[in-house]
Amino acid sequence: MNENPPKAVTPTSSGQTQTILGRSAVVKGELSASEDLVLEGQFEGSINVPENCLTVGAQGQAKSEIQARLVVVHGTVNGKISAKERVEIRKTGSVVGDVVSAGVAIEDGAYFKGSIEIVREGNTGAASQPSRKSAAASSA
Numbered sequence: 001m002n003e004n005p006p007k008a009v010t011p012t013s014s015g016q017t018q019t020i021l022g023r024s025a026v027v028k029g030e031l032s033a034s035e036d037l038v039l040e041g042q043f044e045g046s047i048n049v050p051e052n053c054l055t056v057g058a059q060g061q062a063k064s065e066i067q068a069r070l071v072v073v074h075g076t077v078n079g080k081i082s083a084k085e086r087v088e089i090r091k092t093g094s095v096v097g098d099v100v101s102a103g104v105a106i107e108d109g110a111y112f113k114g115s116i117e118i119v120r121e122g123n124t125g126a127a128s129q130p131s132r133k134s135a136a137a138s139s140a
Helices: none
Strands: 009-011 015-020 028-031 036-040 043-056 061-073 076-078 081-089 094-096 099-101 104-106 109-118 133-138
Touching: 081 094, 104 109
Parallel strands: 015 036, 028 043, 036 043, 043 061, 061 076, 061 081, 076 094, 081 099, 081 104, 094 109, 099 109
Antiparallel strands: 009 015, 109 133
């Protein structure tokens, strides 16, 4: 048999590497990385990937304060999400907590309960005040 075991670090199509926390993994603590991170297991604590992407897979569960460039949620997140560019909650995703980002996308069927703060960078003075929205959304 010529079967390769799953790799924890794999290159993405853009040539960057990504780390995968597998489905059977249960981790508590503080996690930081300078590469993309895919969470398929359970994580409790803080996640800091400020220049990279965090993807919470369909089976992934995070009870975390998250800081990233981009966050894509297919699974479950309980806690605050801060993203420089964008937070995407896909139709299988569930987020309970506050979101602070320059952009937010919530697909039909996704669950979200919390507040959204849209942050605009590059503006100064009164125009730099963030827009704040509170929302509880759920689609059947």
